[in-house]
Amino acid sequence: MLQLTFQSVPCPFSSPLTPPPLKNRPKSKPLELSPVSGALAGPTDSAREPDATENQTLPDSHRDPSPEFPFQPFSGAAGRALRRQPIACRDYFLGLQSDQWEDSVLKGPVTSQNGCAHVLLVAVVDLCFSSLSPGPCGGRLDTKTMLGRTLREVSTALKQGQITPTELCLKCLSLIKKTKFLNAYITVSEEVALKQAEESEKRYKKGHSLGDLDGIPVAVKDNFSTSGIETTCASNMLKGYVPPYNATVVQKLLDQGALLMGKTNLDEFAMGALGSDTGGSTRNPAAHCGVVGLKPSYGLVSRHGLIPLVNSMDVPGILTRCVDDAATVLGVLAGHDCKDSTTVQDPVKSFILPSLTDVSKLCIGIPKEYLVPELSSEVQSLWSKAAKLFESEGAKVIEVSLPHTSYSIVCYHVLCTSEVASNMARFDGLEYGHRCDINVSTEAMYAATRREGFNNVVRGRILSGNFFLLKENYENYFVKAQKVRRLITNDFVNVFNSGVDVLLTPTTLSEAVPYVEFIKEDNRTRSAQGDIFTQAVNMAALCLLEPHQAAL
């Protein structure tokens, strides 16, 4: 329920040579291209080797400080903040894990209904079935309890042969089946997962494990492109769409030997509060479910293959059982991707967390603007409890101000809908996805396809986004919102420049509400409420960590 906000990753000026992109593109996957009416498909070869000398991303472009491109990572002090990051994360929360999981899960039907976030590790699967979870500490690992373990524990058990990847995989699959009523998965890739488990098992037998993630079941949200596995964004528009390529983050997980269990649910194109971290959708579900949700800094993790909601704010998020696990996964996913020009080019250092307990040199900021009347007493007391905990361990806890916080949501609405309107323009029924039966004219086909393919929320955002982008409105809405966004970013910059290392804030207004309460509000209100504490950070492109509430 509480979150820690850090400065973004550093972006030193020396950049390594960028390898030519698209080199590893999947070979010769034919892409059906059809005419507007009637059918014609030409063979499409995307496997051409690009000219290695030609296609290189141009560097140094992330550092533009202009207001119209405010989402660049910071440099300088950010480096120090990053190095400090583990200190705060690990020892306080890993050490303080308690037995409140069940409580949070029972309160969290919302999450189950809507699915969670981008990369769900095995710990999160357990979230839907808390009775299996004995808590992370102690006990011999066997197939009955392993689903409740942290990634690191499971990984150790795999290495020691206490369990096999196939056993783990089967266990996960059966859990998914038992919890099918929760509608957490859109697609369960059973065959793929079992095959991957088999291969992983062979590797373990030979002693050639690929790393900490080898044999670990993962789930990804259904807005990440997965080669050969349907990717729908929970939208009619993309029903039946099978991407011919893997998102970079998916590929990185698979390269590490992870087992892909399937694609988890989301609201259409991740437009609700829950889901991809555009406005808080990794951290909110994490808060509601009592797991660790990490929203990395913009540019740290590749968005290639993530079907976009708001390109300038989308970030692949990580949900794990503990902070160490989040760090492990981040270590795998982070880094420059030549296919995503907005990723930072500097080599990413390993995210292994040191076992330090000293927080006495840490300065923790408590933004006063986050103390809003709507904040529930439970969350508020947890917040002060956590602050006191830090204080008692020697950390300096001070009140700070983020004066433009209150404008964040409305500003987000303008920028988000504008980018949504633009991003959704490609869904016209021609190249892929849903197409209506109407063929009177191309325009009529577009209109009907998009009417049938998108739900009201998506259509509403497309309409408002296009409204904001109209020539006569552009200055008054979009440009203004960009300027406010810059002010919000500056709020954070100022606070961090004043010596604050970490911000401690609530993630959500209250504890998780039952489904019946949840559905009372419309999407817009829900988003506005749900993202109130999380959203500003997306605007500012910062790094966010939601440690599970069990810690507090």
Added chain:
Amino acid sequence: MAAPVLRWCCPARRWILANIDRGPRHGRGSPTGSRSSGKRGRSSVAQQPLVTAQKPRKGEHQWAAVVGLEIHAQISSNSKLFSGSQVHFAAPPNSLVSFFDASLPGTLPVLNRRCVEAAVMTGLALNCHINKKSLFDRKHYFYADLPAGYQITQQRLPIAVKGSLAYSVCVGKKRSQVINKTVRIKQIQLEQDSGKSLHDDLRSQTLIDLNRAGVGLLEVVLEPDMSCGEEAATAVRELQLILQALGTSQANMAEGQLRVDANISVHRPGEPLGVRTEVKNLNSARFLAKAIDYEIQRQIEELENGGEILNETRSFDYKLGCTVPMRDKEGKQDYRFIPEPNLPPLLLYDSASLPAGADPQQVINIDQLREQLPELPSVTREKLVQQYGMLPEHSLTLLNEVGLLEFFQNVMKETRAEPKKVTSWVLNTFLGFLKQQNLAVSESPVTPSALAELLNLLDQKAISSAAAKKVFEELWRSGGKTPAQIVSEKRLELMQDQEALEQLCQATMEEHPQVVMDLKKGNPRAINKLIGLVRKATLSRADPTVIKEMLEKQLSS
């Protein structure tokens, strides 16, 4: 009918006015007004007829036409602007399409370094200011060959701005007067090409080919500094030569690598600019000139008849030779521009701003590209004029015909003949033959070596000029033979045997005593008849001046 031109300068804007004399010929030479001289103003004094009034009327009817151009040049690169797909003309449909080109969700643009370099080089060659920071934007419209629903372009901050393009038009009766002109360049922007829609009306289908989708384009925007079709066509031709010299675009209009949209308006001098129309997709220089001149004429007639000009998009029907309104696209388009969030600003450096230790592969140095610029056509022409004493209009022609300059230079390498002689042969005889048979230089049956050898024979006085023409004709007709072979086969060489020639002269005079008498009576022209007769006897193999000398000598003795 020649109409004077004035360059109208005002602080904010500058454009060329062409005064179009619609009345009977009487010069309207004095400028209607010149308020301030533009900084870069170059005077142009005379002008070809711009628009010819079809029905001269009484009274003063002055019109000025204003023409601006938007030119799309396909960048010559191996891969597309934002993806690794190959760029290739006439490949099988949809064979050069990457996931990004087909707009698969989740794919992201990655900027092609080569395309950026091409834009910078073009900007430098056109005297532009290169923006060290430029931005990409999305321009939205729904069209079947635009898969993403938007085009990535540079609307707010393009890569190059404020340049100029100098070009020369030939005027005068013999088109021997060369006038230098300049058109300002507003900006050069990088953007994506669209795919192609192929409409099958028979089956009411539209087929989409995405091979072209995402290919890099340079959009070059020319300010409305031109005033007629010929000026526009000449400016485009000059731009084409520059792009080809740079290698930044093949700029072949027939293959669609260079496409031109023209903005045209007319107004009365001294009054505000008229409403403009846009004529789209002009894909040959000839149609460009025709379309513009037609459109100017149409607008003038429309206004004179009390009509009004609509701000509309028109296309040129080359069969009918006229412009027609394009189907209305539901009124005005609002492109809803938005910054492209997936591409950071494009930063360029010069030697002064280059960060220390920067990887040269990762940065683009404007100064370095400037050093690498090849010789531009204007310099090449100047060199020709200086090196060979060539007339400026001849240097224009040499460069304007594809491959002609190279042909000329190759001939020059192998011949001892005078440059003026070579120029004359290449531009008159050789080009004349090509034009007559509608051939390109590369299709010529006569090689540069053969022409060089022929000119050498002429230079050595081994053959006469007339014989040389015959040899050339023969060379053209039967490729493979050398000029020397033809000369000896056809016995075209000049008679080197003085004695034999003298005998022939003597014999001719004896055979035509009447002519000799005439001559002696004081008719000097009679000698021409004798010369002709001797030449005929030599089968045109003797030099007339030599014959004349011999005849005169024999007559006086």
